[in-house]
Amino acid sequence: MTAAIRPGVERSRQGGAVGAPVCLIITPTIEQAMAAADQARRLLADPAVRVVPVTGAVRARRVLGLAPVAVVTGTPADLLTLRRDAALGVDQLQTVVIVGLDEMLAANGADTLQALLGDTPENVSRVATLERETEAGDAFLEAQLRRARRMTPLLVGDTPLAVTPRFILTAPSGRVDALRLVLDETDPPSLVVIAATDAGVADATAALERLGLVIDGLAVQVTRQPTAQHVAMAVLWEAPATFEALVESLAMRPVDAVALLLPDELPAFRRMTQSLAEAWTPAPRKAAAEDRVQQLRNALRTTLGNGHAAASELALLAPLLESHDALEIACAALRLYEGARREVANVRAKAAAAGAKSTARETPRESGRAGDAPAAPAGRQRVFLAAGTRDNVRV
Known part of the structure; x- marks a missing residue:
């Protein structure tokens, strides 16, 4: 991503208007949009040059209109919403960078991308990064980056690393x-x-x-x-x-x-x-993980040592041996067990959170009024808990 956005970010130093960036960076997710914005700020190393990540179209509409902006990052859907609302202009645009094109196309984002890029000026430089080439990616590149110059970075060379970090x-x-x-x-x-x-x-x-x-x-x-x-x-x-x-x-x-x-x-x-x-x-984290693994192994050994498997359990698992190894079946059962354990932990955490949020309040009532419940004895309070069966809380 750094190599892809560097030229466009450098061009954005002396430009940009209110709601009209010089460099537009399109990312698959909001988290990647934030990361791209952070990287752009590091490359610029100038707090006076404004970089805006679009994390929500409603708020970004107001933020983009506050002052000139040089770089804008965001997902195709959010950026397209801003374009349709005329909150994002392209008259100052010089570079469009699409980070993770194959990921966007795999998520059925081709139509959104094409709509977003449809009204950008023809002289705008377009850069796209992708992990692997696909037919859908080649078709999109031919349509939007016709006769694009392909650059394959050398990620592995012949020189051995002195140490594996x-x-x-x-x-x-x-x-x-x-x-x-x-x-x-x-x-x-x-x-x-x-x-x-x-x-x-x-x-x-x-x-x-x-x-x-x-x-x-x-x-x-x-x-x-x-x-x-x-x-x-x-x-x-x-x-x-x-x-x-x-x-x-x-x-x-x-x-x-x-x-x-x-x-x-x-x-x-x-x-x-x-x-x-x-x-x-x-x-400490490694030791905790090793303790957890050891506890699980001890529990399995104890279960195996308590006796032979029941006939019903053998009948349930025997058909799986025709297509899977016994160790694979054990791994799948362990995965189910770990998932169930996490679900139980989540339920308990939600119940504890609901109990912490519950409030205790005193409800004084005037004695002798018709229809009123008996007043609580002195020194006592009526306590109402905002928790119930939905929170796995019972009587």
Whole structure:
């Protein structure tokens, strides 16, 4: 996404009008629209250039009319609604970026996309990204990006990685907490944080200072161009845009490396590492997961040790052995069990929430009035609970 939106975002620095952006970024989901807006702000590194993510058409109609806007991001449906309401203009438009075209087409969004792009000027630059080519994608590209120049990024090269980095999925605002977890867990004697942009360098520097570390250029470094100096821990503050950038980031041969990734960056990162990258998990969370697995294994052993399976259970499962392995059947049964356990936990949580929201109020009544219920004794209250059978609460 970074490589796709960079040219359009750079063109938007000196332009834009009220409700009329220079760069329009179309994404499959609202979450990706927010991520694209954050990435555009990092690339611009200028708070004076306005970037607006459309997360709701009603509110965006008012927000777009407040001041000139350079970049607008949003889903095809929301952006089309704004176009039909004349809240989003295209007279200043220079670049349209479609992120995840194949995902939109798979969700039957071709008509919405075509309607949105139908009245854009012919001289507007159009860029589309897709994970895989399909017949529907080729047909759309031929109709909307006729004779498009195709660029296939090199995600895997011949140069081996010095170390296979692990990854943590986070949001841009959560990178500080993710970095803190890594440092608290590993306590590396030397650390280098590698950023892909100047804005990333500034954010990483602020994060380290917030954690009380002194950036001395030796034991603790923040850089865009790693040196050959050997370090204990390398943290990729932003996902590398290319395989070459990943190789360069790890050229110092760190003992360990962790990448802080946004969710939509994970597929490309997995391809760069040939699916060898594993998720980094803090020790307490890993220990809790291992305890849960051990408890489940002990429960299964206890059940198996209590006696042979009943005839009804054998009759139920025996036909499945004709088309499935016994281990596959056990896995499916375990999946059903885990799903039922989660449903029970959800019901209990809802019941607890309903009980917490219930209010206690006193209902004083005047004695002697006809039709009134007997007054509550002194020092007591009538308590009404806003919960019932729908919340799995019974007498």
